[in-house]
Amino acid sequence: MKSHWMQMTETDTLLECRETEIPEPGPRQLLLRMHAAGLNRGEFVLGHGLHGKAGTWKQIGGEGAGEVLSTGKEVTGFKAGDKVMGRCAGAFSEYALMDLAEAMPKPDSLSWEEAACLPMTFLVAFDMLVLQGRLKAGEWILLNGASSGVGVAALQLGKAMGANVIGTSGSAEKLERLKGLGLDVALHTRAADFAADVMTATDQHGADLIINAVGGSVFAENIRAAAFEARLAIVGYVDGQLHGDFDLEAFHAKRLTLFGVSNKMRTKAQRAAAVPRFTSEVLPYFEAGTIKPQVDKQFDFEDLLAAKACMEAGHHAGKIVLRISAA
Missing domain, CATH: 3.90.180.10 (Medium-chain alcohol dehydrogenases, catalytic domain)
Structure with missing residues (x-):
């Protein structure tokens, strides 16, 4: 063979x-x-x-x-x-x-x-959203790099479970395609500049579950975009940045949960x-x-x-x- x-x-x-x-x-x-x-x-x-x-x-x-x-x-x-x-x-x-x-x-x-x-992407999405993410209907998901395989799977599973989904991408064309899959809020950016838009879209509530498939370059911004008692999943680092600024005070005050998603x-x-x-x-x-x-x-x-x-x-x-x- x-x-x-x-x-x-x-x-x-x-x-x-x-x-x-x-x-x-x-x-x-x-x-x-x-x-x-x-x-x-x-x-x-x-x-x-x-x-x-x-x-x-x-x-x-x-x-x-x-x-x-x-x-x-x-x-x-x-x-x-x-x-x-x-x-x-x-x-x-x-x-x-x-x-x-x-x-x-x-x-x-x-x-x-x-x-x-x-199998791979949807089992990862199931891990992130259900097993570790404890997603509930009506909550807000923030997807960094929403057009990735895992991002699209998380979008689809999240919508099936009744969540609202915000996605970031550097491609306006890809975001437009994802709207057809139910993406509620499309943020056209690759930079760490989306927290204010997330807060506006959620009426200052913030994102309840954040899926970081980008890496360290957006880690600090994700904490700023997080809701009270939000969960943050680290699933990839395509930006190559393995370190990010950690606002311990905000993490503590918001009672955030951070978890990794890897089979390694x-x-x-x-x-x-x-x-x-x-x-x-x-x-x-x-x-x-x-x-x-x-x-x-x-x-x-x-x-x-x-x-x-x-x-x-x-x-x-x-x-x-x-x-x-x-x-």
């Missing part, structure tokens, strides 16, 4: 498509014929440590959708021929193994490409723990058509390098997907 591998050095990433053996499923694994896989910025970011020691090669791809070819001897609930989606190591391959604990049935309402870009240090069991709740609480939104994953661009399997370049250029609003046709 064909499979994409990557070597991450201290300064760059190298991609290589190889011929490898089709893997055999372990006792609690599914062997999938992959149909599509979603790209995620974190797996290409230098210094994230997602690929082990610098200089080593690793199969890449973190989520996808495909058809079950065979199952391990301890697998229940899935059989050959089933259509599934989930987080999946080595997803940029014609065939891949998915752990049973990560597998979810693909809703018939979704295409392969839509299903492939759902979690065990497989910890990552999969939310899947049953996600399946029961969030998948019905997709089955009913309330939420539809936003596939911005699609690339053929052979064009991973072009897909990676597109992601790094930031020309998308939503997800980039790799189409896969197994031999």
